[in-house]
Amino acid sequence: MTRLGLGTAPLGNLYTEVSEDDAAATVAAAWAAGIRVFDTAPLYGHGLAERRLGAALRSYPRDEYVLSTKVGRLLVPGTPDGANGFKVSHGQVPRFDFSADGVRKSLDESLTRLGLDRVDVALIHDPDNHLQQAINGAAPALAALRDEGIVRAIGFGMNVVAPLKAAVERCDLDVILVAGRYTLLDQAALDSGLLAACADRGVAVMAGGVFNSGLLAAPNPSATFDYLPVAEERLAKALAIARVCERHGTSLPAAALRFVADQPAIATVLIGARDGDEVRADVAMLHEPVDPALWAALRAEGLLLLP
Numbered sequence: 001m002t003r004l005g006l007g008t009a010p011l012g013n014l015y016t017e018v019s020e021d022d023a024a025a026t027v028a029a030a031w032a033a034g035i036r037v038f039d040t041a042p043l044y045g046h047g048l049a050e051r052r053l054g055a056a057l058r059s060y061p062r063d064e065y066v067l068s069t070k071v072g073r074l075l076v077p078g079t080p081d082g083a084n085g086f087k088v089s090h091g092q093v094p095r096f097d098f099s100a101d102g103v104r105k106s107l108d109e110s111l112t113r114l115g116l117d118r119v120d121v122a123l124i125h126d127p128d129n130h131l132q133q134a135i136n137g138a139a140p141a142l143a144a145l146r147d148e149g150i151v152r153a154i155g156f157g158m159n160v161v162a163p164l165k166a167a168v169e170r171c172d173l174d175v176i177l178v179a180g181r182y183t184l185l186d187q188a189a190l191d192s193g194l195l196a197a198c199a200d201r202g203v204a205v206m207a208g209g210v211f212n213s214g215l216l217a218a219p220n221p222s223a224t225f226d227y228l229p230v231a232e233e234r235l236a237k238a239l240a241i242a243r244v245c246e247r248h249g250t251s252l253p254a255a256a257l258r259f260v261a262d263q264p265a266i267a268t269v270l271i272g273a274r275d276g277d278e279v280r281a282d283v284a285m286l287h288e289p290v291d292p293a294l295w296a297a298l299r300a301e302g303l304l305l306l307p
Helices: 020-034 048-057 100-114 133-149 161-170 192-199 230-245 253-260 276-284 293-300
Strands: 004-007 037-039 066-071 071-077 094-097 121-123 151-156 174-177 204-208 268-272
Touching: 004 020, 004 100, 004 276, 020 276, 037 094, 037 204, 037 268, 048 066, 048 100, 066 100, 071 100, 100 133, 121 133, 121 174, 133 151, 133 161, 151 161, 151 204, 161 192, 192 204, 230 253, 230 293, 253 268, 253 276
Parallel strands: 004 037, 004 268, 037 066, 066 121, 121 151, 151 174, 174 204, 204 268
Antiparallel strands: 071 094
16 A cells, blocks of 8 residues: 555535546546545445546556555435535435345446456445444455455444444455544544554554545634544644744644554555646645654643643
8 A cells, every 4th residue: 555545535526516527637647646545435425436437547567556445335226415514416325235136236346437447445334333234244245255256355434432342343345444533633533442452453454534624724714623523622623733833934734644644554645626626736745844842742732642
């Protein structure tokens, strides 16, 4: 896996509509920057992100990149209501299904949308309230597909650490995706022992949501934290961190990205982008010099609790 990966929720019109040209340019810019990990899901734009990603990747050598998608939601006929943040109008909506049959159907449908012959990684997506079914049904089904060579690696993708850690401890996994739980504002993945559990079992970790869905990219009263309007306390902390970053000659988003990328327990950091300029900006931020004293300054002010 490359250090940076591209997450494609924005290409599914998350919050804002993205044109076909911008979607293609996003993937092209990621490839030009050396990114070779691409993550998607049926949920993202109710299939739109998978279709766009597959179309954009078709011109590149298939063996030169890692493609992950997710299972646990099937797309069924219905009228989208925008409740999950995706601006889509076509007549399909996601429905949870963590059964073994649902897993196989989901992967088959994802391959059709992607227009590719295989995915490399299959992740069980957000089984927060369906953990037992995911562990007893979806995980064994994915393990069988791995044994058959249909996928190379399997895992879970979640933004809640307790069930994710339980899945790591109870299932034979290769990789997890933890979203928003190892950031400058939230280190629950470390505090809970999730990262240690993965290291003990040889489970690779992909980290998403490094900007906590926007707050660490541009802290302001209209920003979101974990896809919801930001609470005043969270905003105040983000602004305080930004002031310390400024004193040390670093921007808040650059520090947020570097903080996650510098964690040795994390194999790949996923960035989300809506056009090529955003990809290039994120890649440039990763290479910005960060004063090592910044982390000590944040700890001294009680803004970062890591030792």
